[in-house]
Amino acid sequence: MHEMAIAESLLGIILDTAERNGGRAVTCARLAVGALSCVNVECLRFGFEALARGTAAETCAIEVRRVPVRVRCAACDAETDVPDGDTLVLACAACDARDVTVVAGRELDLETISID
Amino acid sequence: MHDITVGTPILQDNQAAALENRRFFRERGIYVCNVMSGPGAGKTTLLERTLEALAPKYRIAVIEGDIQTSADADRLARYGVPTYQINTGGACHLDARLVHDALHHLDVDLDSLDALIIENVGNLVCPAEFDLGEHDKVMLLSVTEGHDKPQKYPLMFHEARVLVVNKIDLLPYTDFDVDKAVGDSRDLNLDLDVFPLSCRTREGLDAWYAWLEGRIARVRGGRTAPPEGH
Numbered sequence: 001m002h003e004m005a006i007a008e009s010l011l012g013i014i015l016d017t018a019e020r021n022g023g024r025a026v027t028c029a030r031l032a033v034g035a036l037s038c039v040n041v042e043c044l045r046f047g048f049e050a051l052a053r054g055t056a057a058e059t060c061a062i063e064v065r066r067v068p069v070r071v072r073c074a075a076c077d078a079e080t081d082v083p084d085g086d087t088l089v090l091a092c093a094a095c096d097a098r099d100v101t102v103v104a105g106r107e108l109d110l111e112t113i114s115i116d
Numbered sequence: 117m118h119d120i121t122v123g124t125p126i127l128q129d130n131q132a133a134a135l136e137n138r139r140f141f142r143e144r145g146i147y148v149c150n151v152m153s154g155p156g157a158g159k160t161t162l163l164e165r166t167l168e169a170l171a172p173k174y175r176i177a178v179i180e181g182d183i184q185t186s187a188d189a190d191r192l193a194r195y196g197v198p199t200y201q202i203n204t205g206g207a208c209h210l211d212a213r214l215v216h217d218a219l220h221h222l223d224v225d226l227d228s229l230d231a232l233i234i235e236n237v238g239n240l241v242c243p244a245e246f247d248l249g250e251h252d253k254v255m256l257l258s259v260t261e262g263h264d265k266p267q268k269y270p271l272m273f274h275e276a277r278v279l280v281v282n283k284i285d286l287l288p289y290t291d292f293d294v295d296k297a298v299g300d301s302r303d304l305n306l307d308l309d310v311f312p313l314s315c316r317t318r319e320g321l322d323a324w325y326a327w328l329e330g331r332i333a334r335v336r337g338g339r340t341a342p343p344e345g346h
Contacts, residue, residue: 012129013124013126027117098306109125110123111123112121
């Protein structure tokens with residue numbers, strides 16, 4: 001399960017950021033996770049909690065902002081969100097063209113942390 | 117309590133390692149593909165056929181990724197190409213650092229290589245998240261896995277440059293709908309090149325070899341002088 005590898009990277013960035021900013025404890029980490037990204041948030045939280053024990057992030061809550069897939073259309077230049085549904089079809093919501101580029105929805109980012 | 121803005125990709129370390137790999141390959145004109153699929157789709161057999169055809173003409177090396185055993189690397193070493201087996205010991209995907217370290221274990225002058233084929237761990241989920249520094253991700257889907265896989269595992273099919281539909285000799289014995297699998301894949305990835313083939317009967321392999329040779333030639337043409345003291 002690759003969520004452990006991601007949790008490990010996440011913890012490293014959180015602890016490094018907290019240390020550089022003089023934080024003694026990290027209370028919250030806010031993530032942006034794109035709809036195309038292959039991350040199970042519950043697995044990530046589980047892995048993170050296990051790894052964070054005994055560190056400055058052991059009481060850190062993980063909050064996730066889900067980012068929908070957004071595409072830019074080569075045909076009509078519109079930027080539109082791809083609707084959430086049972087299946088994913090990367091098409092322009094304005095003109096239905098398929099020649100699109102993904103401009104959002106692939107994120108796996110640490111946006112902010114809260115420290116004491 | 118206060119908030120600190122970080123604004124960083126969580127996988128920044130892997131991205132940095134992948135960038136370093138990519139630069140290394142570009143400087144030497146080494147074409148690199150990352151072959152991915154679920155377990156048992158036929159990655160290693162596709163590599164066997166590929167090495168049979170291309171190893172006499174090109175200097176190729178192979179990096180194998182598996183949780184355990186050297187079985188796949190042993191199969192491929194018979195084709196006389198430098199091969200290194202990574203055993204991840206539980207990790208379900210390769211990452212850029214593992215590939216970087218493997219390069220130093222390959223018994224070959226890296227500056228002389230035309231191509232590097234990386235066979236990833238058999239998994240339809242995790243490998244897609246980890247850039248290895250390759251030129252192309254090659255997605256392999258066999259007809260016995262079902263035509264619903266592109267919709268169930270969208271990221272892999274979105275990230276791939278190529279879709280190889282393997283085991284087409286078994287189509288009469290399955291309900292696999294090639295048009296649906298390809299159509300659903302193109303809903304996620306319009307420019308996907310598709311190669312239906314059978315590694316067993318060898319039908320369709322020539323088109324795959326031709327595509328690969330084209331990529332090798334194109335990347336070799338972009339070779340810059342390697343740095344001194346590699």
